[in-house]
Amino acid sequence: MNPEIRVRFAPSPTGYLHIGGARTALFNWLFARHHGGKFVLRIEDTDRTRNTEEAAEAIYEGLQWLGLDWDEGPRAGGDFGPYLQSQRTDIYERYLKQLQDGGHIFEDAGALRFRSPREHVVVDDLVCGKIDFDLTNPGTHPDMTIRRPDGSWIFHFVNVIDDIEMKISHVIRGEDHLSNTPKHIELYRALGATTPHFAHIPLILNRDGSKMSKRDEGARVTTYMEQGYAAEAVRNYLCLLGWSPKDNREKIDIDEVIRLFELEKINRRNAAFDLDKCFWLNGQYIAQMSVDRFVELTRPFLEKANIDVPDKGYLRAALAIVKEKVKLLSDVPEWTRYFFTEQYEFDPAAVEKVFGKPEATERLIALRDEFAKIENWTVEEIESSLKTLAQKLGCKTGDLVHPARVAVSGRSVGPSLYHMLEVMGKERVLARFDRMIAQLGAK
RNA sequence: GGCGCGUUCGUCUAGUGGUUAGGACACAGCCCUCUCAAGGCUGGUGCACGGGUUCGACUCCCGUACGCGCUGCCA
Numbered sequence: 458m459n460p461e462i463r464v465r466f467a468p469s470p471t472g473y474l475h476i477g478g479a480r481t482a483l484f485n486w487l488f489a490r491h492h493g494g495k496f497v498l499r500i501e502d503t504d505r506t507r508n509t510e511e512a513a514e515a516i517y518e519g520l521q522w523l524g525l526d527w528d529e530g531p532r533a534g535g536d537f538g539p540y541l542q543s544q545r546t547d548i549y550e551r552y553l554k555q556l557q558d559g560g561h562i563f564e565d566a567g568a569l570r571f572r573s574p575r576e577h578v579v580v581d582d583l584v585c586g587k588i589d590f591d592l593t594n595p596g597t598h599p600d601m602t603i604r605r606p607d608g609s610w611i612f613h614f615v616n617v618i619d620d621i622e623m624k625i626s627h628v629i630r631g632e633d634h635l636s637n638t639p640k641h642i643e644l645y646r647a648l649g650a651t652t653p654h655f656a657h658i659p660l661i662l663n664r665d666g667s668k669m670s671k672r673d674e675g676a677r678v679t680t681y682m683e684q685g686y687a688a689e690a691v692r693n694y695l696c697l698l699g700w701s702p703k704d705n706r707e708k709i710d711i712d713e714v715i716r717l718f719e720l721e722k723i724n725r726r727n728a729a730f731d732l733d734k735c736f737w738l739n740g741q742y743i744a745q746m747s748v749d750r751f752v753e754l755t756r757p758f759l760e761k762a763n764i765d766v767p768d769k770g771y772l773r774a775a776l777a778i779v780k781e782k783v784k785l786l787s788d789v790p791e792w793t794r795y796f797f798t799e800q801y802e803f804d805p806a807a808v809e810k811v812f813g814k815p816e817a818t819e820r821l822i823a824l825r826d827e828f829a830k831i832e833n834w835t836v837e838e839i840e841s842s843l844k845t846l847a848q849k850l851g852c853k854t855g856d857l858v859h860p861a862r863v864a865v866s867g868r869s870v871g872p873s874l875y876h877m878l879e880v881m882g883k884e885r886v887l888a889r890f891d892r893m894i895a896q897l898g899a900k
Numbered sequence: 901g902g903c904g905c906g907u908u909c910g911u912c913u914a915g916u917g918g919u920u921a922g923g924a925c926a927c928a929g930c931c932c933u934c935u936c937a938a939g940g941c942u943g944g945u946g947c948a949c950g951g952g953u954u955c956g957a958c959u960c961c962c963g964u965a966c967g968c969g970c971u972g973c974c975a
Contacts, residue, residue, distance in 0.1 A: 469975050501975065568973050585905065597902055597971070605973045612975050636904055636970035657905085659968090664911065666967065694912095697924095701913055705923040724906095724913085727968060731911045734925040744938075782937055807935095843934090858934035870936040 462494025463626045466520075466527070467616065469501045470512030474519030474678040476730065477631065477661040477669060480695045484658055485629045486525045487696070487718040497623055498530030502543045503610045513541075519678035522688050524711070529623075537623040542615050549610055552618045552648065553603070561647045567606030571614070571644065573598065578639035583627075583656040583720040590639035601640055613637060617644045620653060629656045629720070632727070656720045659699050659727045666729060675732050685758060685786030686735070690742040694735040698728045708741050740784040748777045755789045762790035764797055771796070774880045778872040795866045796881065799889075807869035811859045816852075818897045821860040823850065825890040834883040840875045864893035 466482040468474070489496035498520070500513050517532065529535025539545060553569070556562050561572050573592055580588045592598045603614035620628060635657045645652045663669050669676050681691045689711065696714050697707070700723050743751065752773055759766065766772040775796040776789070783789055795801035811817055827846045831838050843861075847854050858874050865886055871877060878886050 467975090471975090503975085566973085570973095580904095588904070590904075594902090599971085602973050607973090609973085611973070616975085631969090632905070633969055634975090637975095659906080662968080668968075697912065699912095703914060705914070707912095707924055726906050728913090729911060731925065734912065737925055740937090784937085853934090855934050862935070868935090872936085874934055 459492045459494050461626060462489060462492040463497060463624050464489050464494065464629055465497035465499050465620070465623065465625050466525075467499045467501050467619070467630075468516055469503075469612075470516060471671075472512045473515045473671065475669075475671065476676055476678060476695075478516075479519060479523060479525075479678050480661055480698060481629070481631055481658065482520060482525050483523065483692065483695050484700070484718075484720075484723070486527075487715055488627065488629060488656075488720060489528070490715045491718045494626070495528045496525075497535070497537070497625070498527035498533070498540060499619060499623070500531060500541045501612065501616065502541055503612065503615055515679070519682075522678065522682055523692050524688060525692075542610070542619065545615070545619065546610075548622060549615055549618055552614075552621075556647060559647060562603075563600075565602075568602050569604040570600045570602050571647070573600050573640075573643055574646070578642050580635070580638045580642065580655060582635070582638075583654055584723045585632075585635065585657055585725060588635075590636075592639055592643070598640075613640060614644065617641050617648075621645070621648065621650045625653050627654045627656060627720075629658065632657045632659050656723070658723055659725060661698060662727050662729045664729050664731060669730065675730060675735075683787070685788065686739050687742045687746065687754060687786070690739040691735065693742070694738050698730070699724045708738060708745075736784060743783055743786070744781045746780075748773060748780065751780050752776050754786050758786050758789050759793075762794070764790055764794055766797055771880070778876045778880060782872055792871070795868070801867045803863070803867040804869060807863050807867070810869065811863045812897060816856070817860045818894065820850065820852065820857055821864060821890060821897075822894055824857050824861060825887060825894065828883070828890070829887060831883065834879060836875045836879045839878050843875075860893075861890070865889045 464485040466478075466485050468478050468482075486496050488494070500516070502513070513531065520527070527533050529537060530540045553562070556571065562569050563572055564570075573595070575593045575595070578590050578592055580590065582588060601611070601613055603611050605611065619625075638655055638657070642652055661669055663673055671677065674680070678691075682688075692711065693709060693714075696709070696711075700718070702709055702714070702717055703722070746754075755776060775793050779789065779792045783792055824843065824846060827842050828839070831842055843857050844854060847857050850856075859869070861878070862871060862874050863869060865877065865881060881889075
């Protein structure tokens with residue numbers, strides 16, 4: 458559609474992907490996809506004191522998890538590589554030479570600085586509008602350093618060089634860079650390069666309005682991966698932070714976001730990350746996703762919990778009925794363990810509450826006998842059998858449901874009892890009833 | 901301190917020079933119900949403050965306050 462549109466996400470490898478960085482990457486990605494342009498990933502690892510390899514890995518994982526595929530960059534290749542700044546020193550040397558030849562560079566205590574032209578610079582930002590910066594005073598806007606005495610490069614310089622070299626058309630980044638932008642523009646001009654369009658997006662803050670740092674809950678994308686969020690839910694939530702479809706939709710398909718996304722519609726105010734709402738949206742996604750996807754997303758969590766499931770059909774049936782109940786994928790093991798083992802635990806409080814009264818045991822025995830007569834072990838048959846018995850005994854449906862639930866699951870909460878029983882199968886249910894009855898009788 | 905950006909329910913947001921200021925999350929209550937959820941219904945809380953401009957401002961302008969960012973040989 459528009460190959461001239463080229464954007465990039467340029468994180469420095471810190472060992473994890475920050476949720477704010479993820480949102481920046483997302484907006485870049487949305488812009489690229491909306492226009493049919495290219496989304497470039499570039500790793501800004503100029504700071505030699507930090508590790509790069511493993512740290513960059515966390516960024517790749519996070520982006521991949523969120524489905525933000527990059528067209529060019531590490532592992533994807535591209536015509537403008539290498540995409541790690543640590544491998545681009547020759548390029549920087551070349552541009553440094555150009556600046557030196559133009560008389561823009563001077564040395565200061567071994568470091569190299571760029572001499573500011575000392576003018577007003579107007580930043581025409583797609584989100585923030587036209588902003589006039591007065592750079593005439595060296596006292597308030599010192600000449601920026603572009604290379605340290607040890608030869609390593611400073612962000613402002615290499616960032617601009619790479620954006621020129623990689624033909625970046627739109628620089629979409631956090632608002633924390635807005636005040637740096639006029640300095641960057643001075644560099645573009647000194648090099649005779651065309652400045653890209655800029656779009657500075659608002660920052661993500663904590664619920665209390667404070668800046669989100671790596672120690673804050675929810676600051677790392679890995680947290681969401683580990684806690685069992687569906688990537689599409691987190692991505693959807695992120696879309697709604699600073700951007701809106703403007704029609705009250707909350708759960709919105711990513712293709713629809715791509716279609717509607719425009720930089721001009723981005724808010725200018727910082728947004729607080731509301732984990733409650735992200736959690737809610739996650740529940741919506743889980744409830745509405747296909748059983749197949751749910752099974753797929755759940756697998757690693759079941760494995761981690763050492764739940765062995767040889768029968769795929771049985772697994773699928775069990776997961777299908779807990780899907781609407783679960784809010785986090787990491788909750789699934791506890792919600793389903795009793796389906797797959799006879800060694801499930803009994804919640805003492807649930808047992809006490811339900812079997813505290815003596816009638817409960819008699820009712821469970823009566824229910825066992827009724828269930829034994831069922832030929833077609835289906836939800837309908839189970840339900841009508843139970844309800845008929847309740848009527849006969851003159852008790853409430855719940856008086857039979859609760860004992861049965863505790864007997865087969867050890868818990869007082871769970872999915873619809875009838876569906877649970879159907880999935881477990883007649884044989885297993887009767888066996889569990891018998892065991893419960895025996896235990897109660899032994900007391 | 902200087903410079904920049906921002907300010908609609910607690911939070912994310914919609915919105916218009918004249919609206920009962922809308923939605924969502926969260927919260928409370930009710931309904932439904934085999935539990936827990938879900939779902940349905942109801943409820944409360946909001947245009948930061950002060951000046952202008954205007955017949956009229958939440959909406960436009962100025963100021964103040966507050967918040968955030970930048971002001972590094974961090975990115």
